[in-house]
Amino acid sequence: MAAEAKPAGKEAAKRRFLELIGQGWPSARAAREVGVHPRTGRDWRRGVRKSSDTRVYPDGTVVDSGSGTRYKVSMIDPVEAEVHSRYLSQVDRLAIADGLINKQTVTEIAEEIGKHKSTVSREIARRSLEGVYLPHRAHGAAAAARARPKTCKLVDHRVLREQVEQGLERKLSPEQISHRLVKDFPDDESMRVSHETIYQALYFQARGGLKREVQKALRTGRARRKPQRQPGQRQPRFVEEMVMIADRPAEVDDRAVPGHWEGDLIIGANNQSAIATLVERTTRYTMLVHLPHGHDAEQVRDGLIQTMSTLPTHLRGSLTWDQGCEMARHKQFTMATDMAVYFCDPHSPWQRGTNENTNGLLRQYFPKSTDLSVYGPEDLEHVAQELNGRPRKTLDWDTPAERLRDLLTT
Incomplete structure (x- = not known):
């Protein structure tokens, strides 16, 4: 157009x-x-409305792009706003007032409104005026305290702000300043500020009140808050991006196509020695990888490449492993063998159950808390042959060796 x-x-x-x-x-x-x-x-x-470094979204969310601080401005009258059930509503406060007039105990009032007696007791103590509880006044005060954004306490309280600035100039941390104020001013409740409020004042000047120069007093020297990991959010396990088991092809899951393997380490005494175990998902054929020089990422990579290179191409489909640090070089393994590596979810050993079962069988030969470095390649080959010669119920009483032989001769 x-x-x-x-x-x-x-x-x-x-x-x-x-x-x-x-x-x-x-x-x-x-x-x-x-x-x-x-x-x-x-x-x-x-x-979205933008003013300087601040962005205001239609739902009232305000984001400061400089500090990354996010808060929400109420878009409705805070007194009339509906509150979460865990807070006291205006109806609850009217019931508290009626209960006090009728000489009910705090426990009786709490049971009537479905709240804990401590909640009712604190409400009466906090919101009463000269011994009289006024429910409408209390509800308005609670709504005003709940409203956001608030003016930072350090903006309005000059003496408190000066004490905080002096503490920062003395290289004290915000937490040390916060607790020291309680000791230095035990009878003055106005001289109280949390360490989080001090950090907010330093990192977000629009809500702060502290001089920008005192930011240099922080031990970290940062002028911005460092983003923290959210609950449930995992840090990347490896530098090289992992492909998770959820992205594994369906042909691997149903075991219809041979050549897909599961692997893990069995660890010896004091975490000093290890053997890598590999199990083919369709035939249950087992191979053991000798790791004489340790089980770090480089040693495991080299051992797996050497072992997998002995297989024909059509039996080198994929490898499924857990998120152990020994697989940090998984991309290099893939490049050398042309085998994709898929990683299980954290704490989910059942996602490679064939290998877990095989490792249990191997403990008959390699008991826990023993030194695995005493076993040479010939020992590992002997154990693997014994396992591969066992008839398996899941294979209709064929052995893994027989099933693999059939694949190689067809």
Whole structure:
């Protein structure tokens, strides 16, 4: 479609951008047409407002791009807002007031409103005025305390701010400052501030109140908060990206196609020695890898490459392993053998159950807490031959060696 003359001014550009979006233009193309960055166009499309380094989303979320701090501004009247059931509602507070008038105990009131007696006791102590509990006033005070964003305490309290700045200049940590204030001002409740509030004031100046210069007093020397790992979020196990078992082809899962292996280490006494075990999923054929020089990533890589290279190409399909650090060089193994490596989920040994079962059988030959370095390649070959010569119920009482022989001769 033909482009029209570019409008002048930010508001005109925004109007023109939204018009083009309404006509079906892609966001990036419409942004180029009106002469703005694609991200600006996406913000306009989603209703995001930007002021300096702060971005305000339509749901009230505010993000400071400098510090990464995120908080939420209430978009409705905090007094009338519905609160979570674990907090006291206005109806609960009216019931507390009625209970006090009728001389009920705190326990009786708590049972009536379905809250813990400690919650009711703290509410009465905190919100009473000269011994009288006023439910509407208490609810308004609670709503005001709940509202976000709040003015930082260090902004409004000059004496407290000066004490914090002096502590930072003395190279004290925010936690040391917070606890020291309790000792230095035991009778002054206004001289209290949490270490998190101090960090917020340092890392997010718009909510802070502390001089920017005192940031240098932090031991880390950082002017921004370091992002922390969220609960449940795992750090990448290896530098080289893993392919997880969920991405393993269906032909591997149903054991219909031979040549797909499961592997692991059995560890000797004091974690000083190891043997790598490999089991073919279709035939249950076992191979043992001698690791005379240790079981770090390089030794395991070399041992697996040497062992797998003895197999014909059609039996080198894939290898499934757990997330042990011995497989950190898995990409190099794949390049040398042309075998894809798939990794199990954390703490999920059943995802390579054939290998787990085989390792249990191997402990008959290599008991736990023994030195595995005393076993040479001939010993490992003898044990593997014995296992591969055992009839298996899952193979209709054939042996793994017989099943592998059939694959090699057909």
